Amino acid sequence: MDNISGFGLIIDTYYNNFQDLFDCRFIRYGCSASVLMLFSGSSHISKANTAPNTLTKRLYKCVADFARCIRMADTPYIVGIDEAGRGPVLGPMVYGVCWVPEEHHQYLDKCGMQDSKVLDHEKRSALVKKLDTLAETHNVGYKVTHLEADYLSAKMLSMPRVANLNSISHETAAALINHVVSLGHHVTRAYVDTVGDPDKYAAFLRDRIPSHIQVTVEAKADGTYPVVAAASIAAKTSRDSAVEALVDPSFFGPGWGGAPAGSTGSGYPGDPKTKAWLRKHHHPVFGFPKCVRFSWKTAARLNEDEGGVLFDFGDEEEFQSPRMGLVGINRPMYFKRRHFKRVRKVRLG
DSSP states (O other): OOHHHHHHHHHHHHGGGHHHHHHTTTTTTTOOHHHHHHTOSHHHHGGGGTOSOHHHHHHHHHHHHHHHHHHHHHSEEEEEEEEEOSSOSBSOEEEEEEEEEGGGHHHHHHTTOOOGGGSOHHHHHHHHHHHHHHHHHSOOEEEEEEEOHHHHHHHHTOSSBOOOHHHHHHHHHHHHHHHHHHTTOEEEEEEEEOSSOHHHHHHHHHTTSOTTSEEEEETTGGGTOHHHHHHHHHHHHHHHHHHHGGGOGGGTOTTSOOOOTTTTTTSOTTOHHHHHHHHHTOBTTTBSOTTBOTTSHHHHHHHHHTTOOOOOOOOTTTSBOGGGTOOOOOHHHHHHHTTOOOOOOOOOO
């Protein structure tokens, strides 16, 4: 067997276990990075498409992937994070993260990345397509995470209360930064649009991400840092698509009824179209579909106005986390104080 084919078998053997190879920088298996870099030039990589030997093709592809990841690990990256849909009573809260090599950060600004709130839907959609192109040309990446309405309500209405919208947001941002790190990128800085107190938010993140990453948390960061603006655009575009899906009757299943196109409004509590949508989709027993945030006061008040079964989950101050120095009240007193009546036995038949 010639040396190239033998080397190809080594690469092929460990290709599916790349993370282990990457962590040890190939030394454990006697395969130095310099050897891989030897095959990483464009003149060699192009041969992968023309080499007649299948094993040789796989060799060039594997070496190209490995060499790219070596360069990626040595390239400093910047991460930006922002959200969309924090306040609405309808639909998910969407978090977006964008990562870009430091040398290409300002190029995002030249591409038109700015605060998503000043852009219309068509412009945002075009910029998301531009991000897909930049992934190939400038090693830019992005990801969105949907925090669905039922998830938010379940977290915020749990007893004792251990989470609020701020803490959920902070945890999500930390997870997204760690996700980018897990991809093998050498993240050096993270810019985050603030939720709550910027200093406390930054301290929270520093405790949960690699210590070498410099964290900057600011208000209106999407108007200052192009990478945050890109994350904002990705998040807003994805949330718009999720809200648009709510006009499809098949989204809910039988029993809820459909809604004419555009009738959801913006999803914000003060929007008359949103309130009309909530009334149309209210159920006297089950309340609302799972795309509605039950924990929002707008939903609770509307449910009461429509004569629905009340879902009183307790007061915020009564059900604080034990970590905060307060313990939830006992359940029997909970029912007594709210004058819940006993259920009488009824003989059927």
